[in-house]
Amino acid sequence: MTGNTEAVRVLAISGSLRQASSNSALVSAAVHVAPVGVEVSVYGELADVPPFNPDLDTNTAPIGVVRFRAALEACEAILICSPEYAHGVSGVLKNALDWIVTSGELMDKPIALINASGRATLAYASLRETLTTMSGRVIEDASVTIPLEGSRSRRRQHRAGRFFLPIAEGIARRAGSSCTSWCDTIATLLESLRNISVACGYF
């Protein structure tokens, strides 16, 4: 927790580099819906992390790696949202994680896994295994599936939802069965962020 704001700092990482990425949209939404006491910032530099090479993992590691490690060091919890590619987690995300096996920034850190696809079960199982092996703590109560794939109208609703977030957050707090899908998304994200902050000892 930060000394000044007493907020839980959550670093949100999207495993997709695609401009219109649904995973990146979820990560951005998390910034907007973060409840009081939770500060979400997006790590958007995965493309700057070079291909993992143990020979380069020295005291003078590449700058992209230094920045990634520093961002992880500066947060209390992590939120990861990644696409599944060929039944595995995205290469850019796995590559970045390989760089921190030895430096250990995940050690005991609470992690929320947000799956933007109902179909992507294999990548998430593998990601869990990787993160757990690296001594990260995947928090089950904060790990959810928010299926965004498949429906153009649904994606449109999510885009529209961004403009109504302040209102939608209020509605989402009282989420009932009549909520639109973006309201459900916000409610689910809120719950995930609350649960990750509980895992950090907040609330």
Ligand SMILES: Cc1cc2nc3c(=O)[nH]c(=O)nc-3n(C[C@H](O)[C@H](O)[C@H](O)COP(=O)(O)O)c2cc1C
């Ligand atoms: C090369 C490639 C391989 C993919 N493999 C899988 C897969 O194995 N399982 C799956 O559920 N989706 C797969 N997908 C679909 C993506 O996971 C899906 O489009 C996802 O929404 C992309 O995330 P993004 O919108 O954040 O970029 C694949 C897509 C691509 C381009």
